């Protein structure tokens with residue numbers, strides 16, 4: 001089971017960013033670097049996404065992205 005990031009739509013999060021009660025996981029998205037419950041407590045997801053895009057859509061984690069990762073593919077899933 002994996003979950004999508006509400007900011008960048010990276011689909012490989014190991015934990016849900018928010019559980020059914022609305023509690024944040026406090027995990028950090030390896031793609032955009034958003035910490036759920038912290039970064040998005042003061043800044044909306046669409047604003048965080050806009051910043052990530054403006055910053056060049058870079059992969060955040062030192063571990064590096066999956067072989068099939070592509071920011072454009074991910075962003076195409078955002079229907080906003």
Ligand SMILES: [Zn+2]
Nearest residue numbers: 005008029032
């Ligand atoms: Zn993300």
